[in-house]
Amino acid sequence: MASVQEAGQFYPSNEPVIGATYPGTVYPQNAKLPKLFQPLTIRGTTFKNRIFVSPMCQYSSDNGHATDWHLVHIGGFATRGAGAICMEATSPVPEGRISPQDAGLWADSQIAPLQRIVKFAHAHRTLIGAGRPPRFLLGSWVAPKEDGGWPDEVYGPSDIPFAPDYPTPKAMDEAHMQYVEDAWLKAVERCKTIGFDFIEFHGAHGYLLHSFLSPLSNTRADAYGGQPLANRMRWPLRLIARARAAWDKPLFVRISATDWAEGPEQAPDGTWTQWGIEQSKVFAGELQKLGVDLIDCSTGGLWAQQQIPLGPGYQVPFAEQLKKAYPNLPIGAVGLITEPEQAESYLNEGKADVVFLARELMRDPHWPILAAQKLGVAVKPANQYERAWPTVITPNTA
Numbered sequence: 001m002a003s004v005q006e007a008g009q010f011y012p013s014n015e016p017v018i019g020a021t022y023p024g025t026v027y028p029q030n031a032k033l034p035k036l037f038q039p040l041t042i043r044g045t046t047f048k049n050r051i052f053v054s055p056m057c058q059y060s061s062d063n064g065h066a067t068d069w070h071l072v073h074i075g076g077f078a079t080r081g082a083g084a085i086c087m088e089a090t091s092p093v094p095e096g097r098i099s100p101q102d103a104g105l106w107a108d109s110q111i112a113p114l115q116r117i118v119k120f121a122h123a124h125r126t127l128i129g130a131g132r133p134p135r136f137l138l139g140s141w142v143a144p145k146e147d148g149g150w151p152d153e154v155y156g157p158s159d160i161p162f163a164p165d166y167p168t169p170k171a172m173d174e175a176h177m178q179y180v181e182d183a184w185l186k187a188v189e190r191c192k193t194i195g196f197d198f199i200e201f202h203g204a205h206g207y208l209l210h211s212f213l214s215p216l217s218n219t220r221a222d223a224y225g226g227q228p229l230a231n232r233m234r235w236p237l238r239l240i241a242r243a244r245a246a247w248d249k250p251l252f253v254r255i256s257a258t259d260w261a262e263g264p265e266q267a268p269d270g271t272w273t274q275w276g277i278e279q280s281k282v283f284a285g286e287l288q289k290l291g292v293d294l295i296d297c298s299t300g301g302l303w304a305q306q307q308i309p310l311g312p313g314y315q316v317p318f319a320e321q322l323k324k325a326y327p328n329l330p331i332g333a334v335g336l337i338t339e340p341e342q343a344e345s346y347l348n349e350g351k352a353d354v355v356f357l358a359r360e361l362m363r364d365p366h367w368p369i370l371a372a373q374k375l376g377v378a379v380k381p382a383n384q385y386e387r388a389w390p391t392v393i394t395p396n397t398a
């Protein structure tokens, strides 16, 4: 049996790689593959299927350092056929975390534990990316002082709290924006050393970039805010442009395509009243011009009174609108995608290019192989798990 030694240990090698399809010449059921299992190449990197693990904070880091929890958690996806794994939101500065247990990448000592995870994923031929926020959140839970948090060190574009019982952020001045930007760029360098295959910038869920974008949270009077969309996009675009210049592998950006606040995105007099799909389209176009490779389309998280019509695939219509506006820009759909047929329908109907799954993959890390079984595709489970999956490894010659 061939072996893989690159993670410094013996692993049996898988042929084809875990989560990839068997050749249609030998496996008639693979003559025509569902989109979910068709590989996708982005900036020269080929993702073996289109089932991506959505970033999920585990609140299990040791002073920002990944632990064995992360190895087991992420390793579980790497051994079970995900097309890509996006690691949890990882902060480039310690005070940018939402809790003391968040992941970080502000120190060189944080490289080694992440590299161990990346090497494990690579030994199992799974692409893995860093989920990178500049946090300094506006709209999210903040650890109180008694739990080791830093509610006095919360920054945002303007001094508008997420809700009355949340800390009031300090409006960032230009020097502070530069400090965050530089910290971010250093973290990108660390991502290179670690060997990540892609980076996803977190521009969603009320975190810093989203809070610069939304007119609800950004009422600055300078060139970085207020009513003009160009102002609100200015700093996020500057930051992402610098990251793009420093990073030559795939670069994704997660956005919230709406704040889900009451009323229209724009008042009849032209005033922008919240962040929504029209501004998201403009922003996505600018990101594409900068060379961003994929938009991961989420929603919400910035406005405490948000009204989200939760239901299967509730965010997909936003992904679809971005896809329509930019047919050549890969788009990811996320949010209550739980069924293989459901995921396949979004891809097949051209509403998105990949699906990101979070909670369903926590419930069942085997989802990619189960999806193959349900969709009648032959894919490779890990050698160690093959005996559990006779139907997905047997040519259907009936």
Ligand SMILES: Cc1cc2nc3c(=O)[nH]c(=O)nc-3n(C[C@H](O)[C@H](O)[C@H](O)COP(=O)(O)O)c2cc1C
Binding pocket: 054, 055, 056, 057, 058, 087, 088, 089, 131, 202, 204, 205, 254, 298, 334, 335, 336, 337, 356, 357, 358, 359, 360
């Ligand atoms: C435990 C947990 C942690 C999460 N952490 C992050 C995160 O670090 N970054 C992020 O962008 N989204 C995060 N999310 C949101 C998910 O990535 C995803 O967008 C959301 O859960 C909707 O997808 P789902 O219905 O498949 O769970 C988290 C979700 C969960 C359940």
